Amino acid sequence: MPVKPVFKYIAIVIASFFLSNCGSGEKLEEFDELDEDTKKAILQTKVSAQNVFNSLPDRGELLKLVAENKLEYDTEVLNNPDNLKNYNTELYIALNLGVFGSDLSVANVFDQTQESLLYLKCVNSLAQKLGVHKAFDQGMFERMDAQRDNKDSTLQIITIAFRETDEILKANSRPATSALIIAGVWIEGFYTSCQIAKKTPSEGIISAIIRHKETLDNIIVLLGQSNLGPEAMFVFNDLSVISGIMSEIIADKDIKYTYETIAKADEAIIRLRSKVVNGVSI
Numbered sequence: 001m002p003v004k005p006v007f008k009y010i011a012i013v014i015a016s017f018f019l020s021n022c023g024s025g026e027k028l029e030e031f032d033e034l035d036e037d038t039k040k041a042i043l044q045t046k047v048s049a050q051n052v053f054n055s056l057p058d059r060g061e062l063l064k065l066v067a068e069n070k071l072e073y074d075t076e077v078l079n080n081p082d083n084l085k086n087y088n089t090e091l092y093i094a095l096n097l098g099v100f101g102s103d104l105s106v107a108n109v110f111d112q113t114q115e116s117l118l119y120l121k122c123v124n125s126l127a128q129k130l131g132v133h134k135a136f137d138q139g140m141f142e143r144m145d146a147q148r149d150n151k152d153s154t155l156q157i158i159t160i161a162f163r164e165t166d167e168i169l170k171a172n173s174r175p176a177t178s179a180l181i182i183a184g185v186w187i188e189g190f191y192t193s194c195q196i197a198k199k200t201p202s203e204g205i206i207s208a209i210i211r212h213k214e215t216l217d218n219i220i221v222l223l224g225q226s227n228l229g230p231e232a233m234f235v236f237n238d239l240s241v242i243s244g245i246m247s248e249i250i251a252d253k254d255i256k257y258t259y260e261t262i263a264k265a266d267e268a269i270i271r272l273r274s275k276v277v278n279g280v281s282i
Helices: 036-054 059-069 081-086 090-109 113-130 138-146 151-171 175-199 203-210 212-224 230-251 259-278
Strands: none
Touching: 081 090, 081 113, 081 259, 090 113, 090 151, 090 175, 090 230, 090 259, 113 138, 113 151, 138 151, 151 175, 175 203, 175 212, 175 230, 175 259, 203 212, 203 230, 203 259, 212 230, 230 259
């Protein structure tokens, strides 16, 4: 997958932020046929999901941040499309739909047309397996292509697709699958952020990474309320470990905005992300 270095916007720290408008806007009355316990469970996941979306940083602020650092597009930190064949269970399909969706936004922001097509195919393939393929189709890419000069618009198109996915899954009583997709987006966004910070540890980027914690904590709550199966608990547990590490960072009154400050969190996200993209939890 050949890539030319590009000095302009990079979506490393916004990879997980295009979900900011993915909140479930549908009303609970739409589920009148469900029993009260099920309604309550759905409402809880809606509230938790909205907390995730509300805690996401402003996209414009982050675009400005990464533009100021003049970082270059690096395909090596993204998930290899060849890994698609490894994802055959709903757990890994959902997680990597989030991962590839995040990578799609990065490639598109950098005008990497060929890579965008590859990631769109990965997203579409996984979406088909989950039964939400209508949200990610050729028409979506055509709209992205038509808006390629407007980076905020292309990210918004991806946002809409994920919102539709969230609505479909929630309406079909599959909140755990939706929560895992959101977790996959965050995992990839945090991972890519840390890898870039390792190469270019500016104070602004380190600060943005530390601010990921609020979103992380809301995702942990979302996962906890989504009736995860035992095979998915490693996601909840590993994210909880990262949250603990980030708490220690924030508690430091003399916090230094250097890579060394986030190094332990980076090591933890590398381990978790490896499990996710390799389709193996051990």
